[in-house]
Amino acid sequence: MTATAEPSHTAPDTQIYERRESIVRSYSRAIPRQFNRARGVWMHDSNGGKYLDFLSGCSTLNYGHNHPVLKQALLDYIAGDGITHGLDLHTDAKADFLTALEDVVLRPRGLDYRAMFTGPTGTNAVEAAIKLARKVTGREMVIAFTNGFHGMTLGALACTGNAGKRSGAGVPLSHVAHEPYDGYYGPDVDTAALLEQRLADPSSGLDAPAAILVETVQGEGGLNAASPEWLRRVAKIAKAHGALLIVDDIQAGCGRTGGFFSFEGMGFTPDIVTLAKSLSGMGLPFALTLFRPELDIWSPGEHNGTFRGNNHAFVTATAALRHFWSGREFAADITRRGRLLERRLDRIAAEHGLATRGRGMMRGINVGSGEIASAITGACFEQGLIIETSGPHDEIVKVLAPLVIDDAVLGAGLDILERSVRAALTPALGVAA
Numbered sequence: 001m002t003a004t005a006e007p008s009h010t011a012p013d014t015q016i017y018e019r020r021e022s023i024v025r026s027y028s029r030a031i032p033r034q035f036n037r038a039r040g041v042w043m044h045d046s047n048g049g050k051y052l053d054f055l056s057g058c059s060t061l062n063y064g065h066n067h068p069v070l071k072q073a074l075l076d077y078i079a080g081d082g083i084t085h086g087l088d089l090h091t092d093a094k095a096d097f098l099t100a101l102e103d104v105v106l107r108p109r110g111l112d113y114r115a116m117f118t119g120p121t122g123t124n125a126v127e128a129a130i131k132l133a134r135k136v137t138g139r140e141m142v143i144a145f146t147n148g149f150h151g152m153t154l155g156a157l158a159c160t161g162n163a164g165k166r167s168g169a170g171v172p173l174s175h176v177a178h179e180p181y182d183g184y185y186g187p188d189v190d191t192a193a194l195l196e197q198r199l200a201d202p203s204s205g206l207d208a209p210a211a212i213l214v215e216t217v218q219g220e221g222g223l224n225a226a227s228p229e230w231l232r233r234v235a236k237i238a239k240a241h242g243a244l245l246i247v248d249d250i251q252a253g254c255g256r257t258g259g260f261f262s263f264e265g266m267g268f269t270p271d272i273v274t275l276a277k278s279l280s281g282m283g284l285p286f287a288l289t290l291f292r293p294e295l296d297i298w299s300p301g302e303h304n305g306t307f308r309g310n311n312h313a314f315v316t317a318t319a320a321l322r323h324f325w326s327g328r329e330f331a332a333d334i335t336r337r338g339r340l341l342e343r344r345l346d347r348i349a350a351e352h353g354l355a356t357r358g359r360g361m362m363r364g365i366n367v368g369s370g371e372i373a374s375a376i377t378g379a380c381f382e383q384g385l386i387i388e389t390s391g392p393h394d395e396i397v398k399v400l401a402p403l404v405i406d407d408a409v410l411g412a413g414l415d416i417l418e419r420s421v422r423a424a425l426t427p428a429l430g431v432a433a
């Protein structure tokens with residue numbers, strides 16, 4: 001297999017989608033091809049085109065498409081008539097997953113969490129987290145942050161900042177206060193200090209919170225990365241005010257920022273953590289809410305879901321944990337490759353007086369407007385690179401390459417990005433004219 005993208009330039013017949021699929025579809029508009037096969041970092045379309053994937057299912061495919069170790073584990077399991085669906089019954093697959101979670105993730109990090117299997121999407125894990133926080137504290141209000149993204153169901157959507165997403169609710173989104181994230185007012189304003197001041201003031205109008213819900217790097221909100229100091233202070237504030245600290249690690253976790261959890265080594269431990277996206281490792285739906293054992297005050301069945309505990313996902317997640325996370329090499333490799341990515345993006349940005357954002361293998365360039373960003377991602381796509389945008393105005397071009405990408409292939413993709421940024425921002429050539 002050659003290490004170059006070879007896109008096709010023929011759009012497929014889309015009549016069936018226009019006739020039968022809801023207008024709500026979105027990624028297929030910017031990426032108008034019909035895909036039929038994918039392996040590692042490459043996707044193939046029905047016209048023989050080959051594309052390099054710098055979107056990775058929004059960080060759902062951290063180990064690439066159809067990783068051979070994960071695929072084989074699943075094939076073996078299916079061939080042996082392993083349980084596919086079992087509600088929340090005990091299964092070999094579930095026991096193996098919980099054991100791997102304990103052996104590979106929790107014990108080596110000195111973490112003591114109970115695992116709650118929610119419905120299989122990220123928003124389910126967030127719903128369970130905030131429901132539990134409200135139940136434990138007897139309080140209603142949740143503090144979330146500007147530009148936070150937590151999902152589309154009503155509870156999680158109430159915690160999401162984006163007006164376009166919120167407008168779909170059709171009912172008031174309540175019981176959430178959106179406080180300024182780290183850096184929201186620029187580098188000179190410590191927004192954690194502002195939060196502390198508001199919570200300490202009995203007349204600020206801010207009710208005592210059940211939880212503080214935070215992403216360490218805002219995936220959809222523009223790749224803003226909170227500093228460890230800010231996060232530590234927020235953790236301290238939560239504790240001081242009897243609120244539970246929830247880290248939504250659905251996008252930044254599973255290695256995207258280096259460690260398995262995005263908060264590792266920062267000197268605080270969340271009360272609750274949500275995981276989904278890359279947790280199954282192969283793109284199978286799977287979500288998890290982790291919390292301190294003392295918080296486990298649910299009644300049996302009080303929060304459930306038909307598809308909680310997707311046994312195929314247990315199998316691939318177990319294979320992913322054991323294959324990638326048993327030693328320290330993978331995290332070290334992500335950190336090293338993340339620095340490589342940082343250097344390249346800094347150079348591209350510097351050429352045009354732009355700024356970069358993010359942490360680890362979760363980085364992007366702020367190109368100033370959604371129009372310029374979409375010109376850049378469009379030009380990338382023409383050259384066979386699938387890449388998307390993020391941020392309040394979709395102004396951040398976001399690199400979410402699979403974590404397992406070869407350095408040379410990563411470099412080749414960034415060459416395409418560099419050319420596309422140059423084309424869009426050189427007045428004679430692009431939209432800036």
Ligand SMILES: *Cc1c(COP(=O)(O)O)cnc(C)c1O
Nearest residue numbers: 121122123149150151219250251
């Ligand atoms: C994607 C995402 C969610 C929602 O997950 P779904 O599977 O789309 O419901 C929640 N929080 C964060 C940080 C995410 O990136």
